[in-house]
Amino acid sequence: MDKVQRQYEDFPYPERDPADEKRRLVVGSPSYPFEIDHHLFGGKRDWKAGTSILVAGGGTGDGLVQMAQILTNAGAPYEITYLDLSEKSRKIAEARIAARGLKGVRFHTDSLLNAADYGKFDYIDCCGVLHHLPEPQAGFNALASALAPKGGMGLMVYAPHGRSGVYPLQDAFNALTDGMAPEEAIAVARKILAKLPEGHPFKCNQQLVDHEASDAGFLDLLLHGRDRPYTVTQLQEAIEGAGLSCVAMIPPAQYDPAPFLPKDIASELGPRAAMQAAENLRGTIKVHIAYATWPDRAAAALARPKDLSLVPHLKGVAGPALAKAIAAKGQVSMTLGGESLRLSLPKKAAPLLAGIDGRASLSAIAKLRGMDPFAFGALWAELDRVLAGWGLLHYSSLVP
Ligand SMILES: C[S@@+](CC[C@H](N)C(=O)[O-])C[C@H]1O[C@@H](n2cnc3c(N)ncnc32)[C@H](O)[C@@H]1O
Incomplete structure (x- = not known):
């Protein structure tokens, strides 16, 4: 048995106890369904039509359980195919799905290099796996060969700094x-x-x-037997090598070097050089999370908040609570990758935040606050820049 396969057979990672499913849901990137919709389906995926999902190297089941539970809660039909080489990890993932009474998952003990044998998928999750393959590019290529023409994927690989x-x-x-x-x-x-x-x-x-x-x-x-990190440039080259386009790095604002640079230098950088500069200057990024799709879908993939029919969702905080903090201080704090961030928002945006309930569209929120679309658009653009930039706001047609 290959050294890495042996490692995950003996020591499934991350360690998870199915009994913990009773008390918490592990959520994160990639593959938080609202984030998938926001970055890959323009915030308007037709979830009711059903979604076929591949979890490639699903391990002990974090991404799998997150998607199955949130889609079940939303009444969105799905079929998930789980692949992993480790039998022991699969058993844990199966037990977690069973503990929650979730359905619609097929488990296979196999390599993601055979992904195309299982069909074409609307969404592929591959978190923390590709950097452990003997030939990682073969893994990127295998995932692309299993991606449906209108599909997208969420990836996580290790980063060096x-x-x-x-x-x-x-x-x-x-x-x-x-x-x-x-x-x-x-x-x-x-x-x-x-x-x-x-x-x-x-x-x-x-x-x-x-x-x-x-x-x-x-x-x-x-003590890992095989582990290679990727710079953001190397990751994007690997994605492109598989014939795909990277449409977002998560959170997008982490890849903006502008806060560290004189304006004239920042404005001269092309998009890739800017992202690489941000990675090099921050020095704290330990994983890269990317969403990718076919090049002909790239322009349509990202949700555009100028479309007032979009429905905004907050992650990790409720609208009224965030509204209260912004009304009081005009700031919220978060920590990310060892950095303490203070996000500033206009106090007058607080009533808009209070209107976010996962059901109201942007136009409904504008109407509720009696704002004309022009004034609303300018204020909302500022909220979007900060909150969507740092991964706290997504647009999605999923109903929580
Ligand atoms: C660090 S774990 C990540 C598990 C899971 N994706 C997560 O984020 O929690 C890496 C997993 O990749 C699996 N793996 C490694 N090479 C693989 C391959 N070629 N095909 C499928 N799974 C593989 C390992 O067995 C292990 O469960």
Whole structure:
């Protein structure tokens, strides 16, 4: 058995207990359905017509459970195909789906390299997998070959700078523990790690904590058998190499270097150079999340808030609560990738935020507040720039 396959057979990752499904739903990017709609289907996907989904390298089931539960809640029919090489991970994913009483998932133990054998899919999730393949580009290509003509995909791969210190340690630990059983290798590597100097880049990297949580986390982060990070440029080249276009990096505002640059320099950068500059200057990005589709759909993929029939949804915060914070301070705080962010919004936008309930369209919110479309459009554009930019606002026809 291949080394990486063995690793996930012995140590499914991330570690999940199906009993926890009773108390929480793990949500995140990619594959939060409102985010999928926003970035791939113009915010107006016809979810009632049904959605065929491939979860490629589904592991212990986070992306799978998130999509199945949210689509079920919304009454949106779906068929999900789960593929993973690890039997043990599949059993955990199956138990999580069963614990929630969810239907419509077919489980297969197979490689995503065979994705096309399972059909063509409207949406493909591949989170944290491609960077572990012996030939990652073959994985990008295999996913493209299973994508329907009007479909899109959400990907996550590791990024180098936010994982500073990881790769020299993987090299060292793998060499020094060669031939040992995983438990012994973990024990030896933990002892070595404890003796490394405080100034070691890994010890200075506050963002990396998985190795503290569990043996599976330690193995995945510091003793991985095959793990290559991608810069944002390399990721986009890999997507394009598969014949697709990258339509969004998540959250989009994280890839804007303008806050760090003199205006004249910022304005001269092309889109890709700008994103790469943002990654290099931030230094904190540890994963890249991208949405991709066929080039002929790229222009139509992203929701445009000038279309007042769109329905806005907030992520992780309720409209009235956000409205209260903005009315009081004109700011909200969030942390992302080790950065503390203060997002400023005009106080007069608070009543619009209070109107977001996952059902009201932009025109209904404008009408409710008695605003003419012109004044509304200008104020909403500012809300959209900040909140959609940082992944807190999506447009979707899904009803929560
Ligand atoms: C880090 S886990 C990520 C799991 C899941 N996508 C998530 O985000 O929680 C990587 C998974 O990829 C699976 N994997 C690795 N190579 C694969 C391949 N060629 N085909 C399918 N699955 C693969 C592993 O078995 C493992 O479950």
